[in-house]
Amino acid sequence: MTQPLRLGIAGLGTVGVGVVRIVQNHADMLEKRSGRRIEIVAVSARSKTKNRDVDLSPYDWEDDPVDLAKRDDIDVFVELMGGDEGPAKAATEAAIAAGKDVVSANKALLAMHGQALAEAAEIAGRSIKYEAAVAGGIPVIKALNEGLAANDITRVMGVMNGSCNYILTRMEDAGLSYEAVFDEANQLGYLEADPELDVGGIDAGHKLALLASIAFGTQVDFGAVTLEGIGSVTIEDIRQAADMGYKIKLLGVAQMTGRGLEQRMSPCLVPDTSPLGQLQGGTNMIVLEGDSVGQIVLRGAGAGEGPTASAVMGDVMDIARGFRMPVFGQPAKDLRKARAAHSAVPAPYYLRLQLQDKPGALAKIARALGESGISIDRMRQYEHQDAAAPVLIVTHKTTKTALDEALDEIANTGVATGSPVAIRIENL
Amino acid sequence: MTQPLRLGIAGLGTVGVGVVRIVQNHADMLEKRSGRRIEIVAVSARSKTKNRDVDLSPYDWEDDPVDLAKRDDIDVFVELMGGDEGPAKAATEAAIAAGKDVVSANKALLAMHGQALAEAAEIAGRSIKYEAAVAGGIPVIKALNEGLAANDITRVMGVMNGSCNYILTRMEDAGLSYEAVFDEANQLGYLEADPELDVGGIDAGHKLALLASIAFGTQVDFGAVTLEGIGSVTIEDIRQAADMGYKIKLLGVAQMTGRGLEQRMSPCLVPDTSPLGQLQGGTNMIVLEGDSVGQIVLRGAGAGEGPTASAVMGDVMDIARGFRMPVFGQPAKDLRKARAAHSAVPAPYYLRLQLQDKPGALAKIARALGESGISIDRMRQYEHQDAAAPVLIVTHKTTKTALDEALDEIANTGVATGSPVAIRIENL
Numbered sequence: 001m002t003q004p005l006r007l008g009i010a011g012l013g014t015v016g017v018g019v020v021r022i023v024q025n026h027a028d029m030l031e032k033r034s035g036r037r038i039e040i041v042a043v044s045a046r047s048k049t050k051n052r053d054v055d056l057s058p059y060d061w062e063d064d065p066v067d068l069a070k071r072d073d074i075d076v077f078v079e080l081m082g083g084d085e086g087p088a089k090a091a092t093e094a095a096i097a098a099g100k101d102v103v104s105a106n107k108a109l110l111a112m113h114g115q116a117l118a119e120a121a122e123i124a125g126r127s128i129k130y131e132a133a134v135a136g137g138i139p140v141i142k143a144l145n146e147g148l149a150a151n152d153i154t155r156v157m158g159v160m161n162g163s164c165n166y167i168l169t170r171m172e173d174a175g176l177s178y179e180a181v182f183d184e185a186n187q188l189g190y191l192e193a194d195p196e197l198d199v200g201g202i203d204a205g206h207k208l209a210l211l212a213s214i215a216f217g218t219q220v221d222f223g224a225v226t227l228e229g230i231g232s233v234t235i236e237d238i239r240q241a242a243d244m245g246y247k248i249k250l251l252g253v254a255q256m257t258g259r260g261l262e263q264r265m266s267p268c269l270v271p272d273t274s275p276l277g278q279l280q281g282g283t284n285m286i287v288l289e290g291d292s293v294g295q296i297v298l299r300g301a302g303a304g305e306g307p308t309a310s311a312v313m314g315d316v317m318d319i320a321r322g323f324r325m326p327v328f329g330q331p332a333k334d335l336r337k338a339r340a341a342h343s344a345v346p347a348p349y350y351l352r353l354q355l356q357d358k359p360g361a362l363a364k365i366a367r368a369l370g371e372s373g374i375s376i377d378r379m380r381q382y383e384h385q386d387a388a389a390p391v392l393i394v395t396h397k398t399t400k401t402a403l404d405e406a407l408d409e410i411a412n413t414g415v416a417t418g419s420p421v422a423i424r425i426e427n428l
Numbered sequence: 429m430t431q432p433l434r435l436g437i438a439g440l441g442t443v444g445v446g447v448v449r450i451v452q453n454h455a456d457m458l459e460k461r462s463g464r465r466i467e468i469v470a471v472s473a474r475s476k477t478k479n480r481d482v483d484l485s486p487y488d489w490e491d492d493p494v495d496l497a498k499r500d501d502i503d504v505f506v507e508l509m510g511g512d513e514g515p516a517k518a519a520t521e522a523a524i525a526a527g528k529d530v531v532s533a534n535k536a537l538l539a540m541h542g543q544a545l546a547e548a549a550e551i552a553g554r555s556i557k558y559e560a561a562v563a564g565g566i567p568v569i570k571a572l573n574e575g576l577a578a579n580d581i582t583r584v585m586g587v588m589n590g591s592c593n594y595i596l597t598r599m600e601d602a603g604l605s606y607e608a609v610f611d612e613a614n615q616l617g618y619l620e621a622d623p624e625l626d627v628g629g630i631d632a633g634h635k636l637a638l639l640a641s642i643a644f645g646t647q648v649d650f651g652a653v654t655l656e657g658i659g660s661v662t663i664e665d666i667r668q669a670a671d672m673g674y675k676i677k678l679l680g681v682a683q684m685t686g687r688g689l690e691q692r693m694s695p696c697l698v699p700d701t702s703p704l705g706q707l708q709g710g711t712n713m714i715v716l717e718g719d720s721v722g723q724i725v726l727r728g729a730g731a732g733e734g735p736t737a738s739a740v741m742g743d744v745m746d747i748a749r750g751f752r753m754p755v756f757g758q759p760a761k762d763l764r765k766a767r768a769a770h771s772a773v774p775a776p777y778y779l780r781l782q783l784q785d786k787p788g789a790l791a792k793i794a795r796a797l798g799e800s801g802i803s804i805d806r807m808r809q810y811e812h813q814d815a816a817a818p819v820l821i822v823t824h825k826t827t828k829t830a831l832d833e834a835l836d837e838i839a840n841t842g843v844a845t846g847s848p849v850a851i852r853i854e855n856l
Contacts, residue, residue: 137721139575147567149461150741292734293565299725306720313578
């Protein structure tokens, strides 16, 4: 008779309650599929009295998650509190020190301290699993670490923050400004308590850093992610990009290049007919490219009670089955520090500028681009509005350095009003 | 020092050669990620002398795959021969009897004999893994068995035969008849030696039966799959479905209903804006729906050397890591025989008929539908051509029984020329 697998759950927000529900409602199914009974022994959260619409009376209560993590009667510490410091970090470290396996949904903690935690876990012979930390219910970490393990991964890419994708698609659908949709999303509770985690690309950047580490066998390095949020995306950009056949997405891209590891999280244009271009609302999508498998696209809910709890329980069941692997897919001590690429690989860019109504103005723009070695793929000038004419340009592939040079040169011509908008185009 | 994992590979067609290439080119990476060296010890194929553009000289040769399967110096028998009887079956059985783990790309063998093989493997304490048998490089079996294991799966659906999807999208793009594109695909080598395996939906039906078994915890039962191939799909159907906002796909659907397990592989209409509707060419897509996770969509190459070899090696690496699970996700002895649903759940249907140029003709059609309890969602009549007018009808949800009744009634009216076409619409 196999012993049950005993869980201690720290954090009883949306995800924690979802995990409790799955364990309560699907006990027999979980046992059939994982070969072991899965039981919750004890829980911990900030408030003991909050009504959570789930029966917690069968479980012991711990006020301090560190005490929960160290309990003799749990096998797995399930960390669903969040935050890259404080109780989440202390309790995770305590769990590993006490010989527990850890299942975590905490992208910030792993992106900031993943290497140290992985080394500690591997010395202790324990697992840290965190499928729920990236793209909610989509089993992308399992796909990278296991399903596609025989591939040299060439690129990982995707829309990893549902709130940002909601804001961008809602702006387009309703014709609203960024500010208006931001306020709406905030009131609906779609954004983190600190909204900059979402709209600044930080949350998505944490996820990208984790995927990059697994994909390329490097130490997780969130500090090397080039971050740019969606705060500067305007409804005009969205509309005029649509005119040219593109959608704007907060896109994460990680790839290993001859100049080092490139990790960027920034607004990009993608073809509106591509899988990424067609992604609406809060859905996430991850694109994995490998030398043998080609391109694999995974799509699903990136957040929410059910999807995130599904990912947490997938990890718990792997532990119940005895499936153990290194935290980032390879032994932590063997992971090298990646050299960060200082510039992104060349790409086409979309430029939007306001041209003054002067003879020869467009020629000056074209010349400035030409002199920086940038050739124009497509260009459109619209009617003048208030003495300025919107001009959209899609360039051929160019480096960011050449583009910045051209933008300086364009500023010097004196024929463009305000600052030009430049957005990278990522082809799929 | 961990011992290497030793492979014996039977079958050196496209996939077998792909597996040899990965093992030769990525030896160090495979070891880093799986924790063990992976070596090929011996191989077997029909022709020893065929030039395969890969160096087989380091490996022993066996003329008989059964002898290969029983060799003392292999740990894993990799079966890439295909066929549901004959050498593939004999060698797989021999491998299990000899205490080997098996990795297989053979959907026919597993769909026909999976239950018996699973029981034998589990008694022997061995694994049979077959990620490559379903949807090529897409890690869908892993997603179902592991990533989504905490979900009560409600529906599994998808485009699982790239050749059929190629034919249907090529018909539409080039405006060619089924026959013309079939011949073209056959000449390009896109179809199986027996093309009926592809265009008759048999190959895709094998895959659906395997997914259904895992999803619903039932004994694999290919005989219960309702099969309908794409041979009767005309270019007119494709064009006129497009007019109504739909694409025609050879769609597999498995769902557990109150009336039993429904497994169908048949041409269906899907909205042209849905992920399935937008699937072009030889790509595969699987949609998994679970009670917690909601809808997960997986997309990638469903065939070809690299993608299929990637899936084979993913399984091999799981075995190297010691990851063992029951063949169909739950112990084979516990799988129940599913009661087959005798009719599909109600759905909207698309009807195409040729109406004679007679007063009151359309009214008779509408009345026939109404009398069978079928209401019309949308209807279009086109101009008369050769004394007949094409009529397209999209119904509201109805049962197949009511629909067949209405079609009989329509035939009795005498105002429709030829047989009406009726295609199920699957909403996503």
